[in-house]
Amino acid sequence: MIEPNRQGEVWVFAEQEDESLSDVSLELCSKARELADRLKVPMAAVLAGWNVRELSYRLIAHGADTVYHIHDTRLEHYRTLPYARVVCRLVEKHKPQVVLYGATPLGRDLAPRVASEMRAGLTADCTDLEIGDYLERKSRTEHKNLLLQIRPAFGGNIIATIINYDRWPQMATVREGVMRLGEGDPRRKGTIVDEKAEFSDVDLAVRLIERHREKRKVNLKSARTIVAGGAGVGSKEEFQLIHDLAGAVGGAVGASRGAVDGGFISKDHQVGQTGTTVRPALYIACGISGAVQHRAGMEESAKIIAINWDREAPIFSVAHYGIVGELQKVIPLMIRAIKEK
């Protein structure tokens, strides 16, 4: 752990795979930029890999003042221990006050390993981050400008704000798609600092034997909000309502198997056991009855709104909010309410 360090930078762990940055890393850069401005400190990204130096410019365009770049053949593909070693050594050296990771399978593997070695706090799966103060009741000590780590907990039944005021850095993983992905400004200037990695035999003991990745055309995984339609939408023409609502909330379009089988939309959009498993901040299920195969693919969403004319539809059993009504009536009301806000 490091001592609270008010001059410390705000960091983002830049996740890359096959020389391509994950969207969540860029989303985090925008958010980290905002937090750093609020704290009046620089914002930096940690970029580890092999032949990925070029990606630094995108991180800078999205808000980084500095990119700590580590070029090492042993970092070509992610493995827990070498990556944890790199992050821990950099944290010890530069003492950032905040380190953010995407709550991706990779981020959720790496961040706890780093937190344990640093004996620092870590909050999983945040859906929002703010800067705020905290009054410690026992000692009447006021801690100013802490990272407020906001996340759903307890099966989505509560929203908790977590803080860490003494054992820094303050670290969090953040859900994909919840922070806005900015355009990036290619004219922004930043510095690339080349760092060295040193590994012990123990760090390198786990070997990657084989790896396989699938490409997805529709990026449901990283959407903050998903508006999904089911068989209950009725027709391909009526499915335009789903596109309209998704447009209004700035979300992606999803579908149940019923809608795909009905020819309302392509299979790339299918959510569920045979489609994509998603966990956005908000999932709006429209005319989806909620078969177990569909629910398995979306029930980890932080908030679920179900709209269905059938009040007995199983989708209501996983929903946080339910609207019993006709889509043709409810969706235009929602679009209007969102535009007004």
Next chain:
Amino acid sequence: MPYHCVVCIKQVPDTSNVTVDAMKEDGTVNRAALPAVFNPDDLHALEAAVALRDQYDGTVTALTMGPLGAAEALRECLYRGANRAILINDRRAAGSDTLATSYILSQAIRKIGQYDLVFCGRQAIDGDTAQVGPQLAEKLGIPQVTYFERFVEVSDRTVRVRRNVGNGWEILEAKLPLLITALDTANEPRPSAARRMMQYKRARTVAEVERDVAASLPDAGAEERDIAQANVIEKLKRRGLLIEQWGIDEIDADLQWCGVAGSPTKVHRVQSIVLTKEGFKGIEPTEEGVRGLIQELIVDHTLD
């Protein structure tokens, strides 16, 4: 060769079925009123360990930290094939975040001594953090393989493991000891075996023995009770039915890393999502209803 496995399990409140009975007047969740269940992912961790032991020989030790009632989950481990069960129960461990929890578990595993593999579920449904597994691996100083699907190869001190990373999979090769976190797609957990249920339904922790003896000898003096307890414990031990119960002192844990003191993360504030009878909030399909909903989503940071 035989493999000695430790499986970390957790008894959790059933967050998937929050009903009106579990709601307080102000609409917040009353955790105590929720039924306690075996954390779903942990069943898959247990199955992975038991299947490995059945194929190659060895032992499976189930380990949990929790309230005295968690003994029920340990009995379930025994029904499903575990050889040994250990409960860590200590008031000073209360309030532990994932870091403190992983430290306490690591101390317990050090006390267990010999182990080749530690299995955890990917995550627990009350927190969904998925942090304790990797943090425990770090505390033990061993590598981790998260999102375990299956063993591709097991040969002597080296295993090859297939893991699912969401947008694909990979096969890792690691030397033992190793920590694995299991996905719920890893296997089909075996049900409790009737024969084992008959055998282990009388398995007890020391706290349960104390409770049982006090109930059966309500008028006994302290000395008489102590003797009766010692007899029962001796008997259970002989028959392999004693669920071991350890405190912070038994596992030699440093208090500064346990409980609230050992937890860097603190809860600053909790906003409850107000639930109604059916476990969700019904919204009227009217202009006001929908506008109120959108407003609520903005306030709780879901929409921006």
